[in-house]
Amino acid sequence: MVRPTRKKQIPNLQEAIKKTAWKQIAEHGAPALSLRAIARELNITAPAIYNYFPDRDALVTELIIDAFTSFGDSQLEARDSVATEDLTGRFKAIGIAYRKWAHGYPQRYQLIFGTPIPGYEPPVEKVFPSSARSIMALFSVVESFRAAGKLTANTYPSVKKEYQAHFDLWRSQIGEVHPVSHFVAMLIWARVHGIVSLEIQGNLPPFGTSGDDLYLYELDSIARQFIKD
Amino acid sequence: MVRPTRKKQIPNLQEAIKKTAWKQIAEHGAPALSLRAIARELNITAPAIYNYFPDRDALVTELIIDAFTSFGDSQLEARDSVATEDLTGRFKAIGIAYRKWAHGYPQRYQLIFGTPIPGYEPPVEKVFPSSARSIMALFSVVESFRAAGKLTANTYPSVKKEYQAHFDLWRSQIGEVHPVSHFVAMLIWARVHGIVSLEIQGNLPPFGTSGDDLYLYELDSIARQFIKD
DNA sequence: GAATTAAATATACGCTGTATATTTACAGTG
DNA sequence: CACTGTAAATATACAGCGTATATTTAATTC
Numbered sequence: 001m002v003r004p005t006r007k008k009q010i011p012n013l014q015e016a017i018k019k020t021a022w023k024q025i026a027e028h029g030a031p032a033l034s035l036r037a038i039a040r041e042l043n044i045t046a047p048a049i050y051n052y053f054p055d056r057d058a059l060v061t062e063l064i065i066d067a068f069t070s071f072g073d074s075q076l077e078a079r080d081s082v083a084t085e086d087l088t089g090r091f092k093a094i095g096i097a098y099r100k101w102a103h104g105y106p107q108r109y110q111l112i113f114g115t116p117i118p119g120y121e122p123p124v125e126k127v128f129p130s131s132a133r134s135i136m137a138l139f140s141v142v143e144s145f146r147a148a149g150k151l152t153a154n155t156y157p158s159v160k161k162e163y164q165a166h167f168d169l170w171r172s173q174i175g176e177v178h179p180v181s182h183f184v185a186m187l188i189w190a191r192v193h194g195i196v197s198l199e200i201q202g203n204l205p206p207f208g209t210s211g212d213d214l215y216l217y218e219l220d221s222i223a224r225q226f227i228k229d
Numbered sequence: 230m231v232r233p234t235r236k237k238q239i240p241n242l243q244e245a246i247k248k249t250a251w252k253q254i255a256e257h258g259a260p261a262l263s264l265r266a267i268a269r270e271l272n273i274t275a276p277a278i279y280n281y282f283p284d285r286d287a288l289v290t291e292l293i294i295d296a297f298t299s300f301g302d303s304q305l306e307a308r309d310s311v312a313t314e315d316l317t318g319r320f321k322a323i324g325i326a327y328r329k330w331a332h333g334y335p336q337r338y339q340l341i342f343g344t345p346i347p348g349y350e351p352p353v354e355k356v357f358p359s360s361a362r363s364i365m366a367l368f369s370v371v372e373s374f375r376a377a378g379k380l381t382a383n384t385y386p387s388v389k390k391e392y393q394a395h396f397d398l399w400r401s402q403i404g405e406v407h408p409v410s411h412f413v414a415m416l417i418w419a420r421v422h423g424i425v426s427l428e429i430q431g432n433l434p435p436f437g438t439s440g441d442d443l444y445l446y447e448l449d450s451i452a453r454q455f456i457k458d
Numbered sequence: 459g460a461a462t463t464a465a466a467t468a469t470a471c472g473c474t475g476t477a478t479a480t481t482t483a484c485a486g487t488g
Numbered sequence: 489c490a491c492t493g494t495a496a497a498t499a500t501a502c503a504g505c506g507t508a509t510a511t512t513t514a515a516t517t518c
Contacts, residue, residue: 035507036506048467118260119261186433192423193423197426201342204415204419225450265474273498276499277498284475285475
């Protein structure tokens with residue numbers, strides 16, 4: 001039997017492949033992702049996957065886009081769960097949601113912000129929209145602070161010529177964001193990412209302090225440094 | 230010929246293997262590390278490596294320890310290049326050195342702080358001494374600030390019971406460090422790591438700002454938040 | 459009903475880490 | 489100097505991987 005009859009086939013195999021991939025990533029981590037293992041679990045042969053994804057990297061790219069979308073959903077949801085006027089509340093909400101999502105889906109976090117797949121390099125142009133959207137929540141809140149005159153920072157380094165194109169791309173995707181907001185949002189992102197990535201990789205607990213306390217302290221530090229009350 | 234005469238053998242093969250491994254990591258990145266490729270380059274067979282390292286992970290562990298040692302050297306050197314009394318100068322020096330080392334050896338940085346080797350989990354007990362030493366420079370400077378009454382932070386979250394053993398281990402390795410210094414040093418480390426890791430992974434340039442400016446701004450933010458002048 | 463297309467299998471290649479058995483250079487001892 | 493034991497290498501093999509190619513057949517279309 002070279003090809004099973006439609007009745008015995010898995011409907012929507014493309015989705016089934018991605019679903020199985022996520023399952024295996026959750027169970028054994030992203031580096032263990034294997035097309036052959038996916039095929040085994042789905043009772044198909046490995047090359048069959050090539051009908052749906054040109055190669056392994058294409059599958060990984062899809063997974064990354066899905067992860068960014070899930071992450072972005074949680075960020076936007078957190079932001080919009082707080083009244084528009086309560087900017088500080090919105091900031092804290094997305095801050096908490098950031099870490100919560102990372103802890104809920106550590107492998108997805110690694111997939112997005114780490115480099116856990118051996119030879120894989122994400123194609124920026126494909127991943128960009130979903131990644132830009134996911135960080136949009138933070139950018140928009142910072143921009144709201146600035147528009148309301150509540151941002152303490154007013155100086156910022158100029159955009160480097162060689163990055164200007166990227167910068168413009170960002171602005172086109174995210175909407176009008178003042179450079180100072182852009183700069184502050186990046187700084188905040190780096191701080192939040194610093195703690196969370198150390199936590200996720202298991203480098204924080206050895207230091208004796210729970211990530212909870214450290215993280216809340218840091219969110220507070222950020223608010224006190226950048227927000228006028 | 231099953232075994233070449235001593236004259237044709239490579240002297241100190243253990244070191245030669247590590248050296249070749251570093252060369253390949255520098256050229257093709259850590260994920261591409263392959264025992265067979267190392268063996269090819271050394272004109273030996275792959276199983277010969279097993280006379281010097283029980284398996285691939287043992288080799289990787291050695292490389293990680295070497296990387297931590299190199300990193301620690303650069304940190305301690307930076308600290309000691311500034312007079313003991315000039316605490317702020319020492320802080321900036323190790324801050325600058327941190328990023329400089331990371332940019333000089335991005336693959337080593339990834340090897341230490343990322344997870345670029347597929348199935349590899351570092352054995353904490355083996356890596357701990359060199360890793361603790363490498364971060365000791367920062368801890369010691371923060372502790373000096375505290376001892377001199379120049380640390381602004383005075384509250385800190387208590388150490389969680391489940392992490393107490395790790396915390397004690399750290400103190401035994403690093404020397405007497407007040408919990409508040411411990412806490413502040415961790416926060417600083419997380420901030421510095423946040424920017425640098427985003428940079429190294431190429432997630433920063435798309436935002437339009439050079440890492441230089443962002444990093445210096447952050448070092449300044451840290452100093453202003455935690456150091457009384 | 460025939461031709462076309464799409465989706466699967468079958469097979470194969472070169473790569474990986476590594477387990478096992480075998481060979482041989484060398485060191486130590488009588 | 490001959491013998492023996494050990495250590496360090498090779499040879500071989502196995503199971504896994506991604507993926508290229510050719511083949512087969514179910515389903516669709518004219």
